[in-house]
Amino acid sequence: MVSGSNGTTSFMTDFLQKCGGYSVVDGGFATELERHGADLNDPLWSAKCLVSSPHLVRKVHLDYLDAGANIIITASYQATIQGFEAKGFSTEEAEALLRRSVEIACEAREIYYDRCMKDSWDFTGSGRISSRPVLVAASVGSYGAYLADGSEYSGDYGDAVSLETLKEFHRRRVQILANSGADLIAFETIPNKLEAKAYAELLEEEGITIPAWFSFNSKDGINVVSGDSILECASIADSCEQVVAVGINCTSPRFIHGLILSVRKVTSKPVIIYPNSGETYNAELKKWVESTGVRDEDFVSYIGKWRDAGASLFGGCCRTTPNTIKAISRVLSNKSLPSANLNIQM
Numbered sequence: 001m002v003s004g005s006n007g008t009t010s011f012m013t014d015f016l017q018k019c020g021g022y023s024v025v026d027g028g029f030a031t032e033l034e035r036h037g038a039d040l041n042d043p044l045w046s047a048k049c050l051v052s053s054p055h056l057v058r059k060v061h062l063d064y065l066d067a068g069a070n071i072i073i074t075a076s077y078q079a080t081i082q083g084f085e086a087k088g089f090s091t092e093e094a095e096a097l098l099r100r101s102v103e104i105a106c107e108a109r110e111i112y113y114d115r116c117m118k119d120s121w122d123f124t125g126s127g128r129i130s131s132r133p134v135l136v137a138a139s140v141g142s143y144g145a146y147l148a149d150g151s152e153y154s155g156d157y158g159d160a161v162s163l164e165t166l167k168e169f170h171r172r173r174v175q176i177l178a179n180s181g182a183d184l185i186a187f188e189t190i191p192n193k194l195e196a197k198a199y200a201e202l203l204e205e206e207g208i209t210i211p212a213w214f215s216f217n218s219k220d221g222i223n224v225v226s227g228d229s230i231l232e233c234a235s236i237a238d239s240c241e242q243v244v245a246v247g248i249n250c251t252s253p254r255f256i257h258g259l260i261l262s263v264r265k266v267t268s269k270p271v272i273i274y275p276n277s278g279e280t281y282n283a284e285l286k287k288w289v290e291s292t293g294v295r296d297e298d299f300v301s302y303i304g305k306w307r308d309a310g311a312s313l314f315g316g317c318c319r320t321t322p323n324t325i326k327a328i329s330r331v332l333s334n335k336s337l338p339s340a341n342l343n344i345q346m
């Protein structure tokens, strides 16, 4: 078990304490943009909206804040310098768009706080600002996400991709996001051990001072999607001083309980989980395939179990909505309920 010697050690535990013990992460971001009509059939995916509809990006962040999120994740998941350049943007423009993703999330937080202040004036005249703490997490999607061929769900990059390839691919983006005003970096949907290692080495080599979380995805509840052991992956995260939370995202809710227990075997850092709706992404069709989708009510009814298993940060990933987050936030604020009764009405 690791605890670093710098300020990152207590960053997340302090934040969790301010939030009342548990923290609410936002829900599916890109899929929520789509629900509002954005066409994300593009190698840049949600990052396309940084160019075409920044107002919509801001609105979706605000919707998640209104729903109770303590952490909003930027639209940079698939925003890469290489991806922007392939679209004809200059390197400077690409870097500016990365920074813009963080600025927009920060703007949404400002608007949210202003509104809270105004509402509290309306109600009490006291001008007290809402004390709900909000962090902006700069998203870094995997190399597979940039390839936009679904390999973030297979973790198979082939033999030609080495640790160095991955480090060089991510280096500049991580540097920029670390200096963008974001509170932390969210390394999301990490599909294999090699990429976790690349992130950990990058954080160290670049002397990144803001904290980060590592979040893996799994399709069997035992390993990460590449077949690498979740225990080994989570151990890499554990040994990295800048990492303040370790967990799982974009994974079916039915696998989450076992994965929390596995992660906790190798780390005492806070555990973050933000499952998807339980549907599967079909890379060929470029579509989420329905069938095993878990309804919001069912998803949320697991929160007590996941909390008892040891998770402290809860949100949703693809195809979850502000309603999911509203329900999660309601469940978590009702701490007196025994976990078995955490089924709630939407």
Ligand code: MET
Binding pocket: 027, 028, 029, 030, 031, 046, 073, 077, 139, 188, 189, 250, 317, 318
């Ligand atoms: C494929 S997982 C995507 C995670 C990202 N934070 C999003 O919701 O857009």
Ligand SMILES: [Zn+2]
Binding pocket: 249, 250, 276, 317, 318
């Ligand atoms: Zn997802």
